[in-house]
Amino acid sequence: MGLRERKKLRMYQEVSDIAIALFLEKGFERVSVAEVAAAAEISKPTLFRYFSSKEDLVLHRFADHQAEAARVVGDRAPGQSPIDALRLHFLAGIERSDPVTGVNDHPQVLAFHRLLYGTPSLVARLYEYLERSEAALAAALGGTLEARLAAGQVVAVQRILAMDNWRRMARGEDAERVRRDAVTAAEAAFARLGAGLRAYATE
Structure with a gap:
């Protein structure tokens, strides 16, 4: 740079x-x-x-994540399926307390998430970021209708997992318990994704 x-x-x-x-x-x-x-x-x-826009002043922090799932798929190891690469990446995010996974109880992170999810215009703008992430992932998966459907499911699963983690953190639940439960929930969710998206769960 x-x-x-x-x-x-x-x-x-x-x-x-x-x-x-x-x-x-x-x-x-x-x-x-x-x-x-x-x-x-x-x-x-x-x-x-x-x-x-004014909203982008807040959501700038998400800009680098728009192509993250696509990068993970593109950089996966030989013989590794897209679903498995995405699963391991999400689990690694939980391990390092990446705020994107919702598993972070730092007061500034919690305050940021309250600002984000408590402001309707920010939530609406966030969905635009998620749509771009979905489009990038779909392209990395092949760009077909099947790929777009798969990307939509992956992005939705990651969003729902992160939201559940953040809500528990915001309620003041024990961070390590939330982390353990987050791993279990992510493993189960990606297993279901793999079962339903077999074309992207095997090489």
């Missing part, structure tokens, strides 16, 4: 962090884009060169 790309990435991260801090403090609807720009010491037009 060159200097220009690194500076741009830093700008994305810094402005997003400032925006999220303001949203958490005051509420998403009570903070204007102009207020975020002023706090970040940039102009409003400059902000919109980096972020196409």
